Amino acid sequence: MADETTASPRHDGAIAEVFQTVLPDVEFAVAETASDIALTIDRADLERVMAAARENDRLAFDFLRCVSGVDQISALESVYHLYSFKWGHSVAIKVRCTPDDPHIPTVSHIWQAANWLERETAELFGIVYDGHPDPRPLLTEEGLGYYILRKSHPLAPIEEWQEDFLKEIQEAQARMATAAGPAATAPIDERALKIQQAQQKAAIMKKAREEARARGLSGAEEKEAVTAALRAWEEEQAAAATAAPAAAAAPAAPASDTASKIKQAQAKAAVMKKARDEARMQGLSPEEEKAAVRAALDEYAKSQAAPPAAPAPVAAAAPAAAAPMDRAAKIALAQKKAAAIKNAREQARMQGLGPEEERKMVQEALQKVAEEG
Amino acid sequence: MAIERELETIDLNVNVGPQHPATHGVFRMIITVDGELVVDLDPVIGYMHRGGEKLSENCDYRQAIGYQDRTDYLAQFNTEFCYVLAIEQLAQIEVPERASYIRVILSEMNRILSHLMFIGAFGTDVGFFATPFMYTFRDREMIQDFFEEVSGERMMYAYFRPGGVAWDVPANFKQRVRQLLPAIQRGLDEVNELMTENEVFITRCRGLSPVTPEQAINWGFSGPMLRATGVRHDLRRAEPYSIYDRFDFDIPVGTQGDVYDRYMVRVHEIEQSMRIIDQALRQMPDEGPIMAEGVRRVLKVPEGEVYFRSETPRGEYGIYLVSKGGDHPYRLKVRSPAFCNLSALREMSVGNYVADVIIILGSIDIVLCEVDR
Numbered sequence: 155m156a157d158e159t160t161a162s163p164r165h166d167g168a169i170a171e172v173f174q175t176v177l178p179d180v181e182f183a184v185a186e187t188a189s190d191i192a193l194t195i196d197r198a199d200l201e202r203v204m205a206a207a208r209e210n211d212r213l214a215f216d217f218l219r220c221v222s223g224v225d226q227i228s229a230l231e232s233v234y235h236l237y238s239f240k241w242g243h244s245v246a247i248k249v250r251c252t253p254d255d256p257h258i259p260t261v262s263h264i265w266q267a268a269n270w271l272e273r274e275t276a277e278l279f280g281i282v283y284d285g286h287p288d289p290r291p292l293l294t295e296e297g298l299g300y301y302i303l304r305k306s307h308p309l310a311p312i313e314e315w316q317e318d319f320l321k322e323i324q325e326a327q328a329r330m331a332t333a334a335g336p337a338a339t340a341p342i343d344e345r346a347l348k349i350q351q352a353q354q355k356a357a358i359m360k361k362a363r364e365e366a367r368a369r370g371l372s373g374a375e376e377k378e379a380v381t382a383a384l385r386a387w388e389e390e391q392a393a394a395a396t397a398a399p400a401a402a403a404a405p406a407a408p409a410s411d412t413a414s415k416i417k418q419a420q421a422k423a424a425v426m427k428k429a430r431d432e433a434r435m436q437g438l439s440p441e442e443e444k445a446a447v448r449a450a451l452d453e454y455a456k457s458q459a460a461p462p463a464a465p466a467p468v469a470a471a472a473p474a475a476a477a478p479m480d481r482a483a484k485i486a487l488a489q490k491k492a493a494a495i496k497n498a499r500e501q502a503r504m505q506g507l508g509p510e511e512e513r514k515m516v517q518e519a520l521q522k523v524a525e526e527g
Numbered sequence: 528m529a530i531e532r533e534l535e536t537i538d539l540n541v542n543v544g545p546q547h548p549a550t551h552g553v554f555r556m557i558i559t560v561d562g563e564l565v566v567d568l569d570p571v572i573g574y575m576h577r578g579g580e581k582l583s584e585n586c587d588y589r590q591a592i593g594y595q596d597r598t599d600y601l602a603q604f605n606t607e608f609c610y611v612l613a614i615e616q617l618a619q620i621e622v623p624e625r626a627s628y629i630r631v632i633l634s635e636m637n638r639i640l641s642h643l644m645f646i647g648a649f650g651t652d653v654g655f656f657a658t659p660f661m662y663t664f665r666d667r668e669m670i671q672d673f674f675e676e677v678s679g680e681r682m683m684y685a686y687f688r689p690g691g692v693a694w695d696v697p698a699n700f701k702q703r704v705r706q707l708l709p710a711i712q713r714g715l716d717e718v719n720e721l722m723t724e725n726e727v728f729i730t731r732c733r734g735l736s737p738v739t740p741e742q743a744i745n746w747g748f749s750g751p752m753l754r755a756t757g758v759r760h761d762l763r764r765a766e767p768y769s770i771y772d773r774f775d776f777d778i779p780v781g782t783q784g785d786v787y788d789r790y791m792v793r794v795h796e797i798e799q800s801m802r803i804i805d806q807a808l809r810q811m812p813d814e815g816p817i818m819a820e821g822v823r824r825v826l827k828v829p830e831g832e833v834y835f836r837s838e839t840p841r842g843e844y845g846i847y848l849v850s851k852g853g854d855h856p857y858r859l860k861v862r863s864p865a866f867c868n869l870s871a872l873r874e875m876s877v878g879n880y881v882a883d884v885i886i887i888l889g890s891i892d893i894v895l896c897e898v899d900r
Contacts, residue, residue: 188616188833216744219836220862222847233847235834235862239744239758242765246834267747270870293573293899302578309585367825367854 169245176210177203190235192246197258200249204261207236207247214240218261221271223279225305226250230281232258251281256508260286278303280509299499299516301509321419326350328416358387425454433485442489449488487523494519538566541881545574549652549885552895556872556884563880568873575899583859588614588689588826591859596683598861599897601644604630604637605839607687612768613835613846614689618828620819626691627770628811632704633677633686635800635807639711640670641840642793645892646718649790652889653731659722666714673703689826690819701808708801715797723794732787736875736887739784746874747867750842751792752891756784762838773810774803786890793892825854841865841892861900865893
């Protein structure tokens with residue numbers, strides 16, 4: 155063991171043949187990557203192949219370098235990079251499963267190193283490693299319930315804390331709209347105008363740059379294209395400014411639409427703030443607080459959906475919805491909901507269901523709560 | 528008998544962290560103790576998980592360099608090095624000589640920087656209150672000043688590029704490195720006098736949590752943690768990358784795999800890194816390009832995949848890069864050495880005293896940003 159491992163060629167095509175002779179009845183799809191030979195096998199063969207990789211003297215892969223998940227859209231892939239201290243060779247083994255049936259046998263009994271690596275991949279990709287001794291989520295204590303490294307997961311959904319920021323932008327836009335409308339009543343907000351112009355400018359620059367890249371232009375050409383696009387936009391702006399006084403005379407129709415949107419956003423923010431404050435006053439935990447806020451928002455959305463014909467009294471209706479009278483009931487409902495979600499998820503995990511089925515169970519549980527409520 | 532029963536102790540859970548100086552970042556351990564003895568330990572990670580792999584998949588190749596700095600924030604040049612090498616291998620980019628030497632020198636300096644940090648922090652864990660910390664930070668400061676001169680940044684360098692480095696080094700580069708080397712050696716001599724030869728220190732660390740080579744390989748250990756057990760394995764020698772095959776250096780190993788060996792291996796590695804830097808300085812051409820020709824800013828990498836591994840101060844740092852063509856990675860998985868080394872913390876700690884668990888954890892030399900990613 156103390157011998158120095160010697161330099162070995164990175165490409166060792168022979169390793170695929172060794173695998174084939176050791177396991178003649180297993181089908182290996184051999185591919186060459188930039189670093190290793192990659193063997194794709196059926197998941198039914200995984201346990202046999204991995205056991206042989208470790209135990210067979212000619213393979214002797216005693217070191218599991220890495221377990222990586224890859225989302226290939228139609229399939230989820232689990233990639234194992236192996237290294238042998240005895241022979242100094244390495245190989246990559248790939249196994250695939252479908253997103254509907256994301257089960258792959260564990261290799262953690264063969265290499266202890268797989269324990270955490272599989273737990274991480276399971277949490278981020280939703281692959282279930284069957285037979286894992288400790289399938290708890292690794293990075294979050296309670297599990298996320300969704301799989302962030304899948305391609306279907308959006309990079310950044312709009313979060314609760316961002317809504318205030320969005321509200322500000324909407325307000326600025328509304329001010330712009332009113333400014334474009336009857337100029338006499340609403341003085342033009344220069345800051346908002348500047349923001350809007352900057353946003354437009356950025357969008358134009360981005361578009362021009364992307365087009366330039368798509369065409370494969372060089373750095374200098376790309377810069378030129380961007381400046382040209384900007385100049386065109388500025389000329390357009392100047393032309394619009396001369397025509398503006400005429401347009402300003404006519405009252406802008408969409409202004410009322412934006413105004414109602416702002417009112418809605420404000421009402422929503424108020425609901426959220428109230429729910430949060432109440433939750434804090436009651437000394438609820440952050441999860442419960444989140445659930446309470448979500449429940450309040452749901453309630454609010456429902457109250458919105460009921461009278462669609464009257465957008466005007468929205469602002470008045472919202473505080474009423476969050477009136478102190480049903481405060482306790484709402485929180486109780488939120489707690490009930492959270493408990494139902496947790497219960498359903500735990501049950502699904504106990505039964506070893508896949509993520510899709512798990513989600514379905516959670517939805518059913520929520521429906522049941524709604525019916526009872 | 529009755530008296531003994533009365534003195535019987537019960538198991539108690541002690542929660543260490545997540546905010547605790549001994550956990551070297553945001554890391555939590557739930558320790559079950561029987562008196563002073565640890566009977567169970569549950570490491571909790573994930574506090575620093577930022578989904579950086581997902582973020583990198585939505586950046587182009589150059590933008591994601593900055594993300595590599597934010598994984599192992601004590602060995603930024605080493606992680607950047609691995610990342611750009613992975614891209615270069617996949618896109619088959621030939622790197623100019625001078626750029627390779629600059630990268631190797633900076634990476635080895637960074638290894639010294641990281642190991643100095645380890646020595647300082649480990650000394651504090653063992654109980655030298657702050658003295659080694661002050662000594663090593665004095666030396667670290669010199670190196671960081673030098674890195675700042677080269678890259679313009681103190682911590683997040685983002686200096687390496689696929690194909691070379693971002694800009695040329697200052698004119699006095701070689702001179703500055705030559706000045707630094709003796710200063711580092713002097714600092715190291717002081718540390719040796721203070722710690723390595725200190726009887727109390729040796730008594731505290733010798734024989735603590737010994738790990739056999741078989742265990743280390745099975746647990747996925749790499750880097751100094753693996754070499755401390757006596758396995759003479761270093762990726763710079765076993766699978767030489769970049770220009771590491773041109774240097775003459777030793778691979779320090781331990782004999783017992785205990786905490787003291789892990790410390791000693793790192794101390795000796797500083798000396799070996801200085802040897803490599805010394806040779807690289809003599810071989811490095813004074814003139815020449817620092818960037819491969821024809822490498823575009825927005826790099827398009829052909830379809831394929833690579834698992835590139837390199838030796839960072841913590842062990843085998845791997846980049847599993849899957850490209851489907853285009854200007855950003857389809858999948859970027861980071862194999863983090865500290866993650867695998869940490870995964871066996873329970874096995875290493877059970878049966879030791881609580882105070883020793885802190886030392887064992889310190890001897891792994893974790894960087895939580897790299898563990899969680």
